[in-house]
Amino acid sequence: MLYVDLHNHTKFSYDGSNTPEEIIENAIRNSIDVIGITDHQFTIGDNLPLYFEYIQHCKIKYKDKIKVLCGLEIGTRPTPPESLPLATQQFDYVLFECLDDPRAADLYEILEWRRLFKCKVGLAHTDIFKLGEMYNLDMIKIMREYNIFWELNTSGNYPYYYDFLTNDKKRKIIQYSGIPVSVGSDTHYIGEYRKKQIRRANELLNKMGIPLP
Numbered sequence: 314m315l316y317v318d319l320h321n322h323t324k325f326s327y328d329g330s331n332t333p334e335e336i337i338e339n340a341i342r343n344s345i346d347v348i349g350i351t352d353h354q355f356t357i358g359d360n361l362p363l364y365f366e367y368i369q370h371c372k373i374k375y376k377d378k379i380k381v382l383c384g385l386e387i388g389t390r391p392t393p394p395e396s397l398p399l400a401t402q403q404f405d406y407v408l409f410e411c412l413d414d415p416r417a418a419d420l421y422e423i424l425e426w427r428r429l430f431k432c433k434v435g436l437a438h439t440d441i442f443k444l445g446e447m448y449n450l451d452m453i454k455i456m457r458e459y460n461i462f463w464e465l466n467t468s469g470n471y472p473y474y475y476d477f478l479t480n481d482k483k484r485k486i487i488q489y490s491g492i493p494v495s496v497g498s499d500t501h502y503i504g505e506y507r508k509k510q511i512r513r514a515n516e517l518l519n520k521m522g523i524p525l526p
């Protein structure tokens with residue numbers, strides 16, 4: 314099985330303390346097979362092409378040791394700039410964050426956006442069960458229809474992660490939904506890397522036959 318960690322911040326984010334290389338080398342030390350860099354779009358700003366090139370360079374540099382993916386975390390408070398779908402065409406994926414936050418952009422607006430993105434799209438640290446209740450919608454159906462994957466965020470900052478570990482009913486709903494699920498450590502500093510949690514989440518998804526994005 315593969316161990317993936319598709320949510321990591323570097324110095325390209327205002328809150329990341331490490332370089333992309335440090336994040337990647339830490340992942341190699343922790344036996345991760347696929348590492349995704351997902352800095353915040355609102356702090357990268359005009360440096361987006363530079364960021365993309367930088368991560369491409371890392372992909373090549375580490376290609377014999379680990380698979381590196383170039384992602385982007387898109388803030389939804391407020392709505393991101395309209396140039397993003399085109400600017401991220403060649404990215405491996407983007408993550409929309411915190412859609413269950415009352416201050417987040419409207420879900421319907423995000424779904425309209427989703428149509429414009431050519432790369433894979435996921436929801437980062439969003440409790441889709443709560444989101445479904447907020448909008449009175451079947452989020453499973455929507456995510457299948459719009460081809461959106463879900464992230465299990467192991468940082469410990471989002472209660473839905475613990476909920477998923479302990480709630481059989483919710484786990485089964487995801488298991489039978491066919492929705493791909495990624496695992497993200499949401500690392501901002503490698504000194505706090507939660508290896509045990511990353512491994513456990515990956516193993517759980519693998520055991521349940523839940524596909525990766």
Ligand SMILES: [Zn+2]
Pocket residue numbers: 320322386499
């Ligand atoms: Zn993040």
